[in-house]
Amino acid sequence: MAATQEKPRPLIDDLTRPFWEAAREHRLVIQRCQDCRYFNHPPRSVCNACHSAALTFEPVSGRGTIYSFSVMYQPNVAGFGDELPYLNILVELEEQPQIFLVSNLSEVQREQVRIGGQVEVYFEDVDAELTLPKFRLIA
Amino acid sequence: MSWQGKGKTAIVGIGYSELSRRPQKSLGALSLDACRAALDDAGLPAEQVDGLATFPEAPFHGAGTQDGEQIVSVEYVMNHLPLAPDIRWYAQIETGLIASAVIEGVNALLAEACEYVLVWRALHNPRGRYGAWSGNRAPGDAQFMAPYGCTSIFQWHAMAWQRYMHRYGATRDHLATFVTNSRRNANLNPNAYFYTTPMTREDYFAARWIAEPLCLFDCDIPVEGCVALVLTTAERAVDRRHPPAYIAGYGQNTSRRRALFHYSLDNYMESGHSLASKLWASSDLRPQDMSAAELYDGFSPSTLYWLEAAGFCGQGEAYSFIQDGRIALEGELPVNTFGGSLSEGRLHGMGHIAEAVMQVTDRAEKRQVPSASAVCAIDGSPMLRGSGLVITREP
Numbered sequence: 001m002a003a004t005q006e007k008p009r010p011l012i013d014d015l016t017r018p019f020w021e022a023a024r025e026h027r028l029v030i031q032r033c034q035d036c037r038y039f040n041h042p043p044r045s046v047c048n049a050c051h052s053a054a055l056t057f058e059p060v061s062g063r064g065t066i067y068s069f070s071v072m073y074q075p076n077v078a079g080f081g082d083e084l085p086y087l088n089i090l091v092e093l094e095e096q097p098q099i100f101l102v103s104n105l106s107e108v109q110r111e112q113v114r115i116g117g118q119v120e121v122y123f124e125d126v127d128a129e130l131t132l133p134k135f136r137l138i139a
Numbered sequence: 140m141s142w143q144g145k146g147k148t149a150i151v152g153i154g155y156s157e158l159s160r161r162p163q164k165s166l167g168a169l170s171l172d173a174c175r176a177a178l179d180d181a182g183l184p185a186e187q188v189d190g191l192a193t194f195p196e197a198p199f200h201g202a203g204t205q206d207g208e209q210i211v212s213v214e215y216v217m218n219h220l221p222l223a224p225d226i227r228w229y230a231q232i233e234t235g236l237i238a239s240a241v242i243e244g245v246n247a248l249l250a251e252a253c254e255y256v257l258v259w260r261a262l263h264n265p266r267g268r269y270g271a272w273s274g275n276r277a278p279g280d281a282q283f284m285a286p287y288g289c290t291s292i293f294q295w296h297a298m299a300w301q302r303y304m305h306r307y308g309a310t311r312d313h314l315a316t317f318v319t320n321s322r323r324n325a326n327l328n329p330n331a332y333f334y335t336t337p338m339t340r341e342d343y344f345a346a347r348w349i350a351e352p353l354c355l356f357d358c359d360i361p362v363e364g365c366v367a368l369v370l371t372t373a374e375r376a377v378d379r380r381h382p383p384a385y386i387a388g389y390g391q392n393t394s395r396r397r398a399l400f401h402y403s404l405d406n407y408m409e410s411g412h413s414l415a416s417k418l419w420a421s422s423d424l425r426p427q428d429m430s431a432a433e434l435y436d437g438f439s440p441s442t443l444y445w446l447e448a449a450g451f452c453g454q455g456e457a458y459s460f461i462q463d464g465r466i467a468l469e470g471e472l473p474v475n476t477f478g479g480s481l482s483e484g485r486l487h488g489m490g491h492i493a494e495a496v497m498q499v500t501d502r503a504e505k506r507q508v509p510s511a512s513a514v515c516a517i518d519g520s521p522m523l524r525g526s527g528l529v530i531t532r533e534p
């Protein structure tokens with residue numbers, strides 16, 4: 001029996017590197033169009049709203065609301081077997097409608113989670129190379 | 140004014156392979172079984188087939204693409220059946236699911252690019268856990284999901300349905316009506332994987348969670364097998380073994396999405412409407428004209444979204460619309476009369492098309508809707524991608 005499997009890690013590419021490098025510094029940045037100000041996430045080479053290529057990363061507040069959530073019961077993803085069942089939330093950032101980040105919601109009972117619940121970002125240092133932005137409920 | 144192609148093409152044969160979880164035969168061999176069965180059903184010699192179309196996509200990302208084993212391509216069928224020596228036309232599509240392949244075939248026939256088109260959908264059921272994430276490095280958009288354990292399409296459907304329940308007040312109890320109705324229909328469909336397995340509401344509520352709020356029976360049943368059909372022009376359709384099932388209209392999901400993450404519930408109405416409005420405009424028919432509706436159910440809520448987006452009921456009303464026997468075989472709008480993907484098997488919409496054909500040609504036996512004149516078959520999910528057909532008894 002193998003030891004606990006490693007969870008999937010991001011395969012960071014040129015488009016996404018600024019997001020992950022900022023996360024290392026415990027900052028949440030989202031790619032934003034400099035022509036129409038639309039936030040694009042995941043990052044794109046062309047703005048999804050106006051098709052401009054003038055895209056740079058800007059800091060965001062890290063606050064948002066729970067758009068939806070589910071409780072995962074299947075051991076489909078390596079490294080998550082010990083945490084089953086686990087919560088996934090879809091966070092809609094306060095900066096723009098329909099701009100989403102996925103997170104887990106650790107140490108929270110299922111009953112405490114509701115759509116519309118307020119959350120804020122925190123940063124989980126996985127190891128020297130990787131920090132994951134995650135969200136927690138605002139009391 | 141309706142579409143000029145209305146009633147000018149027809150489906151004249153349907154063939155099923157065995158549908159099972161772990162077949163003895165290869166997927167390629169099963170697909171040839173289905174193709175031969177469709178040709179036999181049409182009474183058409185293989186050498187008259189001069190057009191081919193399929194949607195060969197693997198059942199989920201990472202499931203393998205070995206031709207004849209895990210997918211069945213145009214090239215595979217071309218090389219393994221004694222078709223016309225000169226294949227005049229083919230298409231292997233990548234978007235829109237299998238109704239889009241039928242639409243391509245219809246267009247090819249209308250353009251006189253060929254005379255008889257064979258369309259099939261082969262579905263592989265990989266061993267191991269269905270939809271398991273295998274890589275430890277997540278590329279592209281998956282890098283923002285996989286590190287959080289959110290890699291499966293059913294997790295996204297679960298979140299969309301959670302949102303729907305929150306917004307409109309639907310409950311699991313409402314969904315149970317739909318799922319058990321589908322099973323009841325499958326119990327009248329000898330092709331169905333669950334033909335001999337009934338399901339009570341208690342069975343439904345006892346099922347294990349997959350991703351709450353979706354349980355095992357809210358997910359379609361993965362099978363390995365193939366369904367094929369033969370498509371030709373209305374003129375050539377009349378002297379075949381069975382009555383023709385005419386293609387009265389078609390549509391594809393063409394909405395633009397602003398949000399980039401997988402999908403949310405918010406655009407299901409506008410997105411599904413982009414398909415449905417083309418269905419109704421091309422066929423010059425309306426939802427009220429449908430004798431039955433075969434609506435994609437890869438996950439049970441998708442059918443409810445389609446009922447709303449296609450105009451069978453208003454937004455937020457589907458969960459109440461489906462109650463009180465309304466969607467039963469005896470009801471005012473029978474839905475998924477063959478059991479759907481939930482209970483017949485995961486064929487990515489091909490079962491829905493085959494059933495629409497069976498209904499309008501009076502071949503649905505114990506599940507026949509009396510004198511069904513028009514049935515729509517819609518593939519996909521309104522938030523993602525999809526395509527659909529209106530199939531009629533008369534041209």
Ligand SMILES: [Zn+2]
Pocket residue numbers: 033034035036037038047048049050051052
């Ligand atoms: Zn822009």
